[in-house]
Amino acid sequence: MLIKPDWPVPSTVKSIYTTRQGGMSKAPFHSFNLATHVGDLLENVVANRQQLFDQACLPSEPIWLDQQHTDIAIQLDQSNLNAQVSHSLPPPIADASWTQNPGIVSVVMTADCLPILITNQAGTIVSAVHAGWKGLAKGIVRKTIQSFPTDIQQCPEQLIAWIGPAISMQHFEVGQDVYDTFIDQDSANSSYFHAKPRDETPSKPLPKKYLADLPGLVKKELNDLGVSHVYGGDLCSFALSEDFFSYRRSGQTGRMACLIWIEPTTRNG
Template sequence: MLERNSQPNNQSDSHFIYPDWPAPIGVKALCTTRLGGVSLPPFDGFNLATHVGDDLNAVLANRQQLVNRAGLSSQPVWLNQQHTVELVCLDSLATQDNPPIADASWTQESGRVAVVLTADCLPILITNLAGTLVCAIHAGWKGLASGIVRQSVEALPESPERLMAWIGPAIGAQSFEVGEEVRAVFVATSELNAGFFKPLSVDSHLHKKYLADLPGLVKYELNQLGVSFVYGGDLCTYRDESQFFSYRRSGQTGRIASLIWLER
């Protein structure tokens, strides 16, 4: 059993969140918050997404601030996230001019920064016990149900038993209200998924409502895939307005970033 390391491996900025996991020394990872940055409301202040309606110059300034504050040797490789099940290998990308359409990326090269943007969806960071690869996954409920986590884990050149994962800030089990149609999608995959949906109410049109535990669903799926070292999943974007953006709470809002890279 791995010994959990309570000390972050790259702590240098109080506005960042660092995974509490026993990753190898050469694996660096962090998650941003909404603190800092130059974006104006409703994107205040450290919005890192170019597709949400924020001023482009403000976003680019925020991204450069991220590079400087995190001490990155290069810009993160931003993705064109569209709730797909696509995983891209960053080592084969010739240019970053056109962000690839994908919702997960991985690399074995030092200095390449895998990153995903979220504002309620699940950011999942993955590495292996040897510290030779890293992966970042964006999983909303649609992507999760479609298989983005499973396909990413199965595509990595490492056995699942030798992987570890950290689930970053996402909408929590006490805040994510969904309808019967969402529950049905997950239960159709496995009846055991029903345990991650807490009955909430029945509205006037007899539509059942549930509270969905997305972090719980991801932990269960990772465990089923053979990934037994799973950490995080306890930070709620919806409830913590001071630190996080939440699309469910605010509608028009910014995005935080979860990054992981190798430093040798």
């Protein structure tokens, strides 16, 4: 099943996100898994990707990334598309991509991490970002925007962002190391962590655990970067088990996709 994000973007900017429903994959990847790296049968993933292409009326094959929780954002153009279609090169290692080319589809896959779509009010650039806590801490959101052309970087108030289904604060437990990482970067980040009560005694101290608000951290970072038009962030991949894959909930599981592109003015054929 395909869903359109609810955000005020130009009519030429198209975006969708997928759910876990309606595909060919069997348990534990049931059923619309789009990832080739999780242990699913390749033929099922290929069939699901073809179904995505057909149902979404995509202008070209999405340019899939080899996501490794990096801080790498790449620009996409026709050469990336040619390499993917011909299988002449492996998927690029990156966790974000952007393009100004109509008909080039930027995509990220997630199963609890944050999928973030970005465009501008003129509809001249589109970007998809994958941000788990590691990528977020490394600055993937900031570095993606900083990789945009200078004229777009200099007008962050013109950017529009949407945050897709991700794990919510209620279900995302992290340790002291994650808390320290974000607090060392900005003490104001402490408001996005809630310490969990622990049943401990003086003779049996327990390591601290926190509930972390990843969507809140991303919204704050976008706002700090000058991006005030931020939407979404209210769908929990962990809680909505019928709709979304969740690595934290299930371990071995599939991946959803968030896609964005600039619609070509004309299409071949």
